[in-house]
Amino acid sequence: MMVCCCMQRVEYVSMSLSVYSVISIALLLAACASSQSAVPASVSAGQIAESSSSLAYFSAGALSSGVSGDEFVSPLSEAQRRVTKKPFGIHVSPSSSPVSPERFSGYHTGEDFETFPEEQDADVPVAAICSGTVRFTGWVKGYGGVLIQQCLYQNQPVTVLYGHLNTDSLPLRSGSGLMAGGHIGMLGKGYSTQTDGERKHLHLAVHKGAAINYRGYVPTAAALKGWINPFPSFASSDLPHM
Numbered sequence: 639m640m641v642c643c644c645m646q647r648v649e650y651v652s653m654s655l656s657v658y659s660v661i662s663i664a665l666l667l668a669a670c671a672s673s674q675s676a677v678p679a680s681v682s683a684g685q686i687a688e689s690s691s692s693l694a695y696f697s698a699g700a701l702s703s704g705v706s707g708d709e710f711v712s713p714l715s716e717a718q719r720r721v722t723k724k725p726f727g728i729h730v731s732p733s734s735s736p737v738s739p740e741r742f743s744g745y746h747t748g749e750d751f752e753t754f755p756e757e758q759d760a761d762v763p764v765a766a767i768c769s770g771t772v773r774f775t776g777w778v779k780g781y782g783g784v785l786i787q788q789c790l791y792q793n794q795p796v797t798v799l800y801g802h803l804n805t806d807s808l809p810l811r812s813g814s815g816l817m818a819g820g821h822i823g824m825l826g827k828g829y830s831t832q833t834d835g836e837r838k839h840l841h842l843a844v845h846k847g848a849a850i851n852y853r854g855y856v857p858t859a860a861a862l863k864g865w866i867n868p869f870p871s872f873a874s875s876d877l878p879h880m
């Protein structure tokens with residue numbers, strides 16, 4: 639009889655523990671969910687990776703891709719073939735641009751990835767080139783839809799601007815974690831408000847430091863030092879096979 643009572647008690651304690659565990663896990667998950675949206679935009683990728691609440695968000699992405707903080711992954715398929723008009727640093731003006739009509743002048747702070755004819759009416763997905771926190775999503779004059787992400791590159795903070803996106807296709811908001819290779823959204827429709835009147839393409843710029851800089855062109859070649867040319871930094875797996 640005594641044994642029976644004890645066993646019942648053990649079962650009761652065991653059951654209570656398991657109920658307690660479930661509640662604890664639920665509370666933990668709720669805390670994680672609430673802290674996810676509370677991540678300050680200025681937090682660096684390294685700090686985010688150390689936060690237990692964000693680890694799950696990051697683990698599903700490209701940690702397995704072998705991408706280090708010293709190289710970027712391609713933002714689009716066949717990225718190398720797409721840089722045909724405005725590479726990083728090119729000087730353009732309305733009279734000398736490879737794009738017509740041209741409304742900008744100056745040295746190009748980013749790299750332009752063009753779209754193929756069959757993609758003009760198709761969804762063209764854009765991927766993150768590095769792992770880090772989303773700092774901004776929204777509409778910016780000259781670009782249309784923009785997402786800006788902060789990453790570490792060669793142990794230094796950089797902000798990556800992805801321009802000419804369809805704002806309706808951006809699932810992430812400021813503070814969200816985003817892994818290298820992770821889905822950002824779709825390119826905006828050419829010559830629409832989604833691209834602020836530009837052709838359908840991706841403008842990709844990597845600015846040094848944590849401060850956001852929206853400039854697509856700068857007036858002097860010296861001012862380009864504030865930006866990094868992303869092209870030679872792409873992972874070797876993205877280079878064309880010889």
Ligand SMILES: [Zn+2]
Binds near residue numbers: 724748750841
């Ligand atoms: Zn551009």
